Each structure stands twice: as structure tokens, then as C-alpha cells.
Amino acid sequence: MDVIRPVTITADKLVSSNVPEDDHPQWVSATVYAKGGRCIRDHRIWQSAQDSNAGHDPTAPGSESWWSEVGATNRFAMFDARVGTQTRAQNEIRCTLRPGRINTLALLNVSAASVEVIMRSGSEIVYQRTASMVDCEGGTSWYDYFYEPIRERQDVVFDDLPVMGSATLDVVISRPGGDVACGLLSAGLSAPLGRVLREAKISITDYSKVSDDGFGGLRLTRGEWAKRAEVRMIIPSREVDRIQTLVAELRATPVVWVGAKNLYQSLVIYGKYDDFAIDIAYKTISYCTLTIRGLI
Incomplete structure (x- = not known):
């Protein structure tokens, strides 16, 4: 058994993402929010708890009476340390990370046809691997093969990445012509237990x-x-x-x-x-x- 000691993927570690962060408008101090109105602040979604809500920063101490936190935006849902909240997109989720020193990448609660991981040091590709999410071990008979629905794996682990502190990591979660989702992306250094x-x-x-x-x-x-x-x-x-x-x-x-x-x-x-x-x-x-x- 191994355990992955995770790196927190903050905004500075997420170099790029094709998932737009347009769930709601960004918070603006001068905007007057009605009760139930929503906005984005620091990649989180906030809901106004009162009418005539203006000038109250949702992230500031003491703002609890004005705002309630709903959760991460769609772009950051896969980095919010929760498996049940998914980043969703059509065709593919493509993001580039600069996580620091890692050797393992785990993606959980995934809905996709394949996951590709590419690690680059500068312009040189030092690691590239594509994992199919089709569950080839699900059937036990010819009947299952022909008549049972094709099952997909929900979790995939890449545990052979080279440790390089300044490398970038491209992650592509794809299903051409369909919807894709990822509940959690966890990157870090794995440690063996037994x-x-x-x-x-x-x-x-x-x-x-x-x-x-x-x-x-x-x-x-x-x-x-x-x-x-x-x-x-x-x-x-x-x-x-x-x-x-x-x-x-x-x-x-x-x-x-x-x-x-x-x-x-x-x-x-x-x-x-x-x-x-x-x-x-x-x-x-x-x-x-x-x-x-x-x-x-």
C-alpha cells in the first residue's frame, strides 16, 4: 500500500485550463447583491445571505452574516479536496499544472474515455502516458461481453512520474463527442507503507x-x-x-x-x-x- 502526500493545487499552480470560470460574475465591491445572489471570489462561489449586500468581501473575517459559501467553481471543483464535486465539460478537460516535486498523480470519480498525462521539462517531453478508462476486467462470460453495458473505470493512478521540481504537467481527460467529469485530481509524493x-x-x-x-x-x-x-x-x-x-x-x-x-x-x-x-x-x-x- 502507498499513500500520496498531496500538493495543494492553488491558482498559482494551475497554469491554464480550458474550463471557463463563468459560473457567476466575479465579486465587485460596488455591486449591490440581493439575498440569494451569487458571485465568485477566490475561485469559490458565494451566496448573499441578506439584501442590500454591498462592499462586504466574502473572504474577509466577519463576513459570515453577509455571505454563505456554496463551493468551488466548476474549474476548481477537481482541486477542492472533495471527490463528490466534479469539474464538468464537453469533449475534454485540459489543464496544465506546475505542482512542484511529485511522482504520483491520481484522478478519482472520473467520467471519460481516456486520461492522458504529459510531463515537460522546458520544451522536452520527459513522460507521456495515456490510460483507457474502459473497464476490461468487468465481464466474466461471453454473455457479459456481448450484452452487458460497457463499464468505465472511475479512478486512475499514474505512479511512475519522474521527480522534477520545475516541470509542467499536462492532463487531458477526454471523451470525443460526449461529457467528461473529474471529481478529484491529487498530485504528490507517494510513500510506501507495506x-x-x-x-x-x-x-x-x-x-x-x-x-x-x-x-x-x-x-x-x-x-x-x-x-x-x-x-x-x-x-x-x-x-x-x-x-x-x-x-x-x-x-x-x-x-x-x-x-x-x-x-x-x-x-x-x-x-x-x-x-x-x-x-x-x-x-x-x-x-x-x-x-x-x-x-x-
């Missing part, structure tokens, strides 16, 4: 609502869902202190956990760990257990 054993358990947390209508029937409201995993790893005993320190540094921090490279998408999880323990079993080999709660 080898996941076969006793790993995967599940989901379902946020759907169930209510009784009072007449013996149930009203079901479909909600979001998040991954959850309980893994047991084997680790070299000499790595115990490093892993404990690393996991301690990630407490209360949502990150991408990659449980089995290119094997189970279910073990690619954006979330935080709930439980962590190391069993120092032998002189050379120890065991680590980790419970990860996926976030939306």
Missing part, C-alpha cells in the same frame, strides 16, 4: 436516507456513497518507526491511499484513517492494520 495481505476487507458507507411514511411503506432517498477498507499489511520491522511517524503526520488529513497497484480499484480510496496499529511480530517482519474511511 504489502497488503489477502485478508483485506472492502465495503461502502451508504448515505442514502430511509424514512417511514407512517402507513407501512418506506421512502428511499438515494444519496452519495464512500469507500471503506480494512487492510492488514506485512512490513519490514526496520520500517516500523518510519511508518508510525508517517501515519501520525497524516492524522485528520484526507489523502489518497493506493492499496493494490493496478489490481483493485476498490482499494484506491480518498479518505482518512480511523484505526492504525502495528504488531511487531518478529525481528525482521511485522504486521500493520489500517482502517480507512472514504470521504465524499
Whole structure:
């Protein structure tokens, strides 16, 4: 299992994007906003909480009585540290980043035909790879092949990028003639934890609502869902202190956990760990257990 220590993609790290930031007008101090009126400030969408709202900067301290934060703009939704909010476009999402020193790029909650990543040092291409999002492992029979709908992978991880501090990264998420979306782009330096054993358990947390209508029937409201995993790893005993320190540094921090490279998408999880323990079993080999709660 690896964990990606993420770089925050701020406006200065996003060199360019083909997704327009025109969800609403930019905030203007002289504009008088009515209650419910919306604007953009610092790549976030804000909604006026009062009538006659003028001169109140949504990002300033004490502005809570005047503004409520709605969320990231469409352009920045894929960088807002949430999987459930997606950047959406037609045909393709194309962006150029200057993230600094990274070796891994993860894209989660993706709806696309392919994802291409190109890393450049100056004008020289030092890395280029295209990943198909078609799930080739979904069928188990000829019936599935001919009659079941084609499934797409929602998550993809590029874990072999060269570490270059000043390189630029082009990311192209495409579906010619269709809609594309990306929930989270996480770039950073990955750190190894251990080898996941076969006793790993995967599940989901379902946020759907169930209510009784009072007449013996149930009203079901479909909600979001998040991954959850309980893994047991084997680790070299000499790595115990490093892993404990690393996991301690990630407490209360949502990150991408990659449980089995290119094997189970279910073990690619954006979330935080709930439980962590190391069993120092032998002189050379120890065991680590980790419970990860996926976030939306």
C-alpha cells in the first residue's frame, strides 16, 4: 500500500485550463447583491445571505452574516479536496499544472474515455502516458461481453512520474463527442507503507436516507456513497518507526491511499484513517492494520 502526500493545487499552480470560470460574475465591491445572489471570489462561489449586500468581501473575517459559501467553481471543483464535486465539460478537460516535486498523480470519480498525462521539462517531453478508462476486467462470460453495458473505470493512478521540481504537467481527460467529469485530481509524493495481505476487507458507507411514511411503506432517498477498507499489511520491522511517524503526520488529513497497484480499484480510496496499529511480530517482519474511511 502507498499513500500520496498531496500538493495543494492553488491558482498559482494551475497554469491554464480550458474550463471557463463563468459560473457567476466575479465579486465587485460596488455591486449591490440581493439575498440569494451569487458571485465568485477566490475561485469559490458565494451566496448573499441578506439584501442590500454591498462592499462586504466574502473572504474577509466577519463576513459570515453577509455571505454563505456554496463551493468551488466548476474549474476548481477537481482541486477542492472533495471527490463528490466534479469539474464538468464537453469533449475534454485540459489543464496544465506546475505542482512542484511529485511522482504520483491520481484522478478519482472520473467520467471519460481516456486520461492522458504529459510531463515537460522546458520544451522536452520527459513522460507521456495515456490510460483507457474502459473497464476490461468487468465481464466474466461471453454473455457479459456481448450484452452487458460497457463499464468505465472511475479512478486512475499514474505512479511512475519522474521527480522534477520545475516541470509542467499536462492532463487531458477526454471523451470525443460526449461529457467528461473529474471529481478529484491529487498530485504528490507517494510513500510506501507495506504489502497488503489477502485478508483485506472492502465495503461502502451508504448515505442514502430511509424514512417511514407512517402507513407501512418506506421512502428511499438515494444519496452519495464512500469507500471503506480494512487492510492488514506485512512490513519490514526496520520500517516500523518510519511508518508510525508517517501515519501520525497524516492524522485528520484526507489523502489518497493506493492499496493494490493496478489490481483493485476498490482499494484506491480518498479518505482518512480511523484505526492504525502495528504488531511487531518478529525481528525482521511485522504486521500493520489500517482502517480507512472514504470521504465524499
